[in-house]
Amino acid sequence: MSGSEFEDIRGRLRILEARLEEVEDREAIRNLIVDYARACDQGNDPTLLGALFADHAVWECEGFGRYEGRARLCDALKGIAGEKIWWSLHYMISPRIEMDADGTRATVFWYLWESATIPGGVSGKPEPHWVGATYDATAVKQAGRWLFQWMRLNPNMVSPCAEGWVERPFPDGSARAPYFLNTEPGAYFWCACGRSSNQPYCDGSHKGTGIRPLKFNVDSEKLQAFCGCKRTGKPPFCDGTHLNLDLDVEL
Numbered sequence: 001m002s003g004s005e006f007e008d009i010r011g012r013l014r015i016l017e018a019r020l021e022e023v024e025d026r027e028a029i030r031n032l033i034v035d036y037a038r039a040c041d042q043g044n045d046p047t048l049l050g051a052l053f054a055d056h057a058v059w060e061c062e063g064f065g066r067y068e069g070r071a072r073l074c075d076a077l078k079g080i081a082g083e084k085i086w087w088s089l090h091y092m093i094s095p096r097i098e099m100d101a102d103g104t105r106a107t108v109f110w111y112l113w114e115s116a117t118i119p120g121g122v123s124g125k126p127e128p129h130w131v132g133a134t135y136d137a138t139a140v141k142q143a144g145r146w147l148f149q150w151m152r153l154n155p156n157m158v159s160p161c162a163e164g165w166v167e168r169p170f171p172d173g174s175a176r177a178p179y180f181l182n183t184e185p186g187a188y189f190w191c192a193c194g195r196s197s198n199q200p201y202c203d204g205s206h207k208g209t210g211i212r213p214l215k216f217n218v219d220s221e222k223l224q225a226f227c228g229c230k231r232t233g234k235p236p237f238c239d240g241t242h243l244n245l246d247l248d249v250e251l
Contacts, residue, residue: 107138187215
């Protein structure tokens, strides 16, 4: 066998090794998603979650806030579970994984279908809900392990089972929960005083309080989470302050 034939074989082996490594990396990322679901279903266990995120990872979700740093986001997710999601069963569906050319970074997308027990906004009693959402994430390979670097949960519905997502795609907003609304393009006034009977919008009830509503514009139809507790750091939008976490929330 000639030297050129040996080189050709070596080249083919290198290609096969690279393809095998990519297959193994994709499987590791799928397992990472499953491990995240299992941690969520154990009350957002911070020890289990901590093993899945890089040191300076970011987790964010409309209506729940943005948290940066592994320890901080794990504490925040644990707090969210204690305050808003008392039981859950996550179904992570159809992950799409796009690997970067160097094989150390990947862009990941998947669907979420979840059954959950969530306290009622008015009664505070446990109520069964269906949750439909998608996830966007970035995963990185560090010291041979795949970890989440960034993750965003995009809720499409959090619907009480008794009424269904047609009647109530999201729970009612309140002083302890955001108002999830689909807004049309236009100008709006957000209630800052908490007295309006047309929450989260102003109805004029602030007169005499010295508190003025906040005018804001919407440029396209979109689902947005509006603050109901009136303590947000990013009015008129919810930044997770209502969760009463002992954290400095940033969005």
